[in-house]
Amino acid sequence: MSVELDLDRIIVSAAEMSAIETRLFDAGFPVAALMEKVAGRIAQWIQHWLSQQTPNPPHLGVLVGPGHNGGDALVVARELWFQGYPISIYRPLDKAKPLTQAHFDYATSLGIPILDRWQDLQDCQVIVDGLFGFGQTRPIEGKLADLLTWVNQQPQQRLSIDIPSGIHTDTGEVLGVAFQADVTLCLGLWKRGLFQDAALDVLGEVQRLDFDIPWADVAAVLGPVPQWQRITPESARSALPLPRPQFTHKYQQGQLLLIAGSRQYGGAASLAALGARASGVGMLTLAVPESLQPLLNQQVPEALVLACPETPQGAIAQLPRDCDLNRYDAIALGPGLTQQTPTLLEQTLQIDSPLVLDADGLNLLAADSNWQGGEANITPWRSSPLILTPHPGEFRRLFPHLSAPHPAEAAQQAASQSGALVVLKGARVVIARPDGSLAINPESTPALARGGSGDVLTGLMAGLVAIAACQKRAIAPLVHSAVWWHAQGALRAQQQRGVLGVDAWTLSQTLPLVVAGQV
Numbered sequence: 269m270s271v272e273l274d275l276d277r278i279i280v281s282a283a284e285m286s287a288i289e290t291r292l293f294d295a296g297f298p299v300a301a302l303m304e305k306v307a308g309r310i311a312q313w314i315q316h317w318l319s320q321q322t323p324n325p326p327h328l329g330v331l332v333g334p335g336h337n338g339g340d341a342l343v344v345a346r347e348l349w350f351q352g353y354p355i356s357i358y359r360p361l362d363k364a365k366p367l368t369q370a371h372f373d374y375a376t377s378l379g380i381p382i383l384d385r386w387q388d389l390q391d392c393q394v395i396v397d398g399l400f401g402f403g404q405t406r407p408i409e410g411k412l413a414d415l416l417t418w419v420n421q422q423p424q425q426r427l428s429i430d431i432p433s434g435i436h437t438d439t440g441e442v443l444g445v446a447f448q449a450d451v452t453l454c455l456g457l458w459k460r461g462l463f464q465d466a467a468l469d470v471l472g473e474v475q476r477l478d479f480d481i482p483w484a485d486v487a488a489v490l491g492p493v494p495q496w497q498r499i500t501p502e503s504a505r506s507a508l509p510l511p512r513p514q515f516t517h518k519y520q521q522g523q524l525l526l527i528a529g530s531r532q533y534g535g536a537a538s539l540a541a542l543g544a545r546a547s548g549v550g551m552l553t554l555a556v557p558e559s560l561q562p563l564l565n566q567q568v569p570e571a572l573v574l575a576c577p578e579t580p581q582g583a584i585a586q587l588p589r590d591c592d593l594n595r596y597d598a599i600a601l602g603p604g605l606t607q608q609t610p611t612l613l614e615q616t617l618q619i620d621s622p623l624v625l626d627a628d629g630l631n632l633l634a635a636d637s638n639w640q641g642g643e644a645n646i647t648p649w650r651s652s653p654l655i656l657t658p659h660p661g662e663f664r665r666l667f668p669h670l671s672a673p674h675p676a677e678a679a680q681q682a683a684s685q686s687g688a689l690v691v692l693k694g695a696r697v698v699i700a701r702p703d704g705s706l707a708i709n710p711e712s713t714p715a716l717a718r719g720g721s722g723d724v725l726t727g728l729m730a731g732l733v734a735i736a737a738c739q740k741r742a743i744a745p746l747v748h749s750a751v752w753w754h755a756q757g758a759l760r761a762q763q764q765r766g767v768l769g770v771d772a773w774t775l776s777q778t779l780p781l782v783v784a785g786q787v
């Protein structure tokens with residue numbers, strides 16, 4: 269029996285959701301009963317959401333589509349009507365599935381106003397989107413497009429049932445035009461499209477409404493380890509090596525070697541080192557150009573700083589002769605490195621310890637003749653994880669032949685063909701493993717879109733990886749935790765200093781506060 273996962277971590281495709289729901293129906297759960305149960309919970313949620321509004325109760329305009337999303341909306345309309353909410357229904361298409369038609373007929377019989385013109389929705393304070401739900405693939409055209417365009421221009425608050433109409437359930441693409449939601453109530457299980465960059469601007473606040481789907485039905489369709497998972501605070505925190513045992517010492521808390529920096533980019537080495545410091549790694553060794561040694565000694569006094577011979581331009585020319593790469597639990601290469609010394613990549617790739625490559629470490633890899641655009645799988649000659657943390661530009665240079673149009677699928681293809689663990693940074697960071705599994709961090713902030721924040725993530729992640737390797741823990745969950753922790757640090761700093769106040773140094777100082785309650 270597979271280990272039961274918190275349903276909040278599961279992300280499904282439209283086909284998987286349909287297959288799961290079909291299992292419920294095949295087991296005897298009537299479709300109409302599920303609709304009543306789900307829509308009843310939607311109505312309760314809406315009542316709570318609007319309870320502080322004025323005027324109370326607000327007038328709701330309910331858009332009803334031809335399928336069961338429309339059925340949900342009609343049940344919501346009816347139940348709120350009985351609770352005393354002014355309701356108006358607008359149904360752009362005459363055709364409807366039988367269950368939806370029955371709900372429409374009953375709502376009409378109750379005297380709930382059915383609008384002939386969508387323009388009459390302007391008297392409402394809230395618009396509820398029950399046009400289309402999961403399984404959308406067709407473009408929104410004609411009258412439907414005009415309706416959504418008009419609704420999006422109105423001042424009302426807008427709430428979507430399950431997924432905004434006009435969003436492709438799996439890719440998140442806008443199918444011509446999409447309902448611009450302030451709130452999206454995702455039903456049962458998270459849908460893939462809600463995590464794709466393309467949809468982020470139309471989702472508003474996203475909530476999942478549970479409707480008691482049995483784990484057995486989820487596992488029967490998705491298998492014991494669901495391929496797409498959402499990183500939750502619980503899953504991220506549970507993987508961290510916290511709280512620490514009473515008796516421990518620094519060598520039991522991981523040894524990390526961070527090879528970074530150049531005279532031109534000294535700050536990147538500092539920021540990565542500060543990220544590593546925040547991870548709690550036991551011993552941090554920094555290999556930097558000798559001219560940076562005083563800076564790093566001053567900024568990260570706890571670190572052992574190896575002064576490396578420099579090139580005339582101030583990059584690392586080589587590692588010190590007595591630097592034994594095998595002594596470290598993990599190595600990170602790249603922040604501020606420049607591409608002057610490709611041998612640094614060759615040397616570190618040969619060491620069978622977990623290796624985190626970022627920035628110029630990735631650019632050196634992309635240029636390495638053995639890499640072959642990521643199509644030469646590294647698994648045969650590396651058993652330890654190779655962790656890549658590209659932003660989209662670095663990703664394109666690493667995997668120039670990939671055709672997948674969306675970050676999640678692109679990362680999955682890259683990981684499975686290269687054998688590397690790929691952390692593709694973006695509005696929603698996706699982490700793909702060679703086995704095809706994917707983790708998505710659902711909560712972040714544009715405050716991270718600035719220089720240095722990636723260096724901090726590299727240090728934080730490499731520090732956690734070193735601890736995991738030292739303690740013989742699985743590596744991938746700590747990569748997930750690092751991504752979550754990094755974003756939470758930025759959100760926390762943003763709360764304190766505003767979105768423009770999240771510089772990389774501040775971010776590195778805020779990180780420990782995110783897990784302070786857990787030490």
Ligand SMILES: NC(=O)C1=CN([C@@H]2O[C@H](COP(=O)(O)OP(=O)(O)OC[C@H]3O[C@@H](n4cnc5c(N)ncnc54)[C@H](O)[C@@H]3O)[C@@H](O)[C@H]2O)[C@H](O)CC1
Nearest residue numbers: 289302303306335336337338340400401402406407408430
């Ligand atoms: N699966 C269930 O029984 C339940 C699902 N829940 C709710 O129902 C929707 C999914 O319902 P479904 O009927 O499969 O899909 P839609 O409601 O999205 O309707 C699809 C319907 O619309 C037509 N259509 C699609 N795109 C277009 C377009 N661009 N132009 C015109 N027509 C279009 C399509 O032909 C179909 O007929 C789910 O999201 C939940 O809200 C219930 O919660 C529980 C029972």
Ligand SMILES: [K+]
Nearest residue numbers: 400429431433
């Ligand atoms: K919808």
